[in-house]
Amino acid sequence: MFETATPITPSIGIEVSGVSGEQLANPDAAQWCRSALDRHGVVLFRECHIDDGDLVTLSRLLGDVVVPPMGGDKVHPEVSAISLDPAETVLASYNTGTFHWHIDGATDAIPQLGTLLTALEVSTEGGDTEFANTYAAYDALPDEEKAELVGLQVVHSFATAQSLAHPNATDKQKAAWAKVPTRVHPLVWTRRTGRKSLLIGATAGEIVGMEPQEGRALIARLLEWSTQPRFALRHHWHRGDLVLWDNTGMLHRAIPYTATSRRLMHRTTLTGEEAVA
């Protein structure tokens, strides 16, 4: 459908140039995006300058769209602003948590299916987004190592993720984080299709039944493995870029940028379709 579509690396990403936002707000484009997401994990439309209306239309064609309880746009409640500027979003202080590798909604029973993110303003320093494909990372593990991961369960929590971003947190901050329920998920997520990915990242704390230190070390080792250059890509944003990713399998993080940066993204999120199993 998109003649300029070119894989970014053999293991992750496909990019399309020369397409406008209006061309994406239709069922054929959405269907193309769904299958590209399945095959490549990350889909980039360079400088397509999609507006909020078309972003919502495309998102609704891709699946059920999350309406965020906080931070949604007044005209398009599905659209959230991502910024470190408190004037742009009430969630600004939490967004430094995105500097660490993570999967969105990993503390939910059904993590979000995907995310659409478009750049309205970019940062002059920092602010790139990196992605790492945990299907590819799992597939490439030696068989003995895959066997060792069978049946392992991981405790995911908001507090674990926030403590990475705010290592000197006050007791009051820690108490607020602790109110968000924790969730236990298998370390290896097996889909209905049989595909497997590693469910790790900033929310992953301990492994059930393992010494905390030993569990954390295993998770750290798997994170290092999964985020090697051969499974990862780094996107340097230009104004108007739109990136879609399969949130269930793509770890991602933002390269740090400052609160005074003009970086401003608009985002929509697709509701998860498959519980972790």
Ligand SMILES: [Fe+2]
């Ligand atoms: Fe995220």
